[in-house]
């Protein structure tokens with residue numbers, strides 16, 4: 644038996660003001676997307692913005708109805724699949740606004756496990772590591788390079804064909 648480890652590297656910025664102009668602009672778009680969220684039960688508004696290799700930026704937000712709860716990242720990928728047969732995401736920004744009374748939105752939000760898997764598969768089909776910007780309304784910002792680094796020992800569709 645051997646003990647193994649996997650290191651996870653990411654960048655931490657004290658605020659969005661430290662980001663480069665492209666990343667800051669994408670995060671601003673994700674902040675706009677939170678205002679279109681429809682989380683009628685959780686009141687936890689999440690926005691996602693993706694910059695593609697074609698230079699276009701697309702937005703999505705989460706929504707909840709009585710039978711479906713869907714994350715902003717999942718909605719964003721569904722939107723992109725509806726628009727493009729193939730696409731490459733260069734950077735995605737995810738942020739939130741918790742509108743429940745007495746809560747804060749000043750820390751980075753991170754994608755849930757399901758969304759990490761979905762983003763990983765988009766990363767593999769896009770053939771390029773996706774930069775993932777994670778933020779709140781204010782406060783520090785985290786940036787990971789490559790969804791694969793955020794999902795160690797991930798399930799892969801390649802398993803089916805080996």
Ligand SMILES: [Zn+2]
Nearest residue numbers: 714754755758
């Ligand atoms: Zn999710």
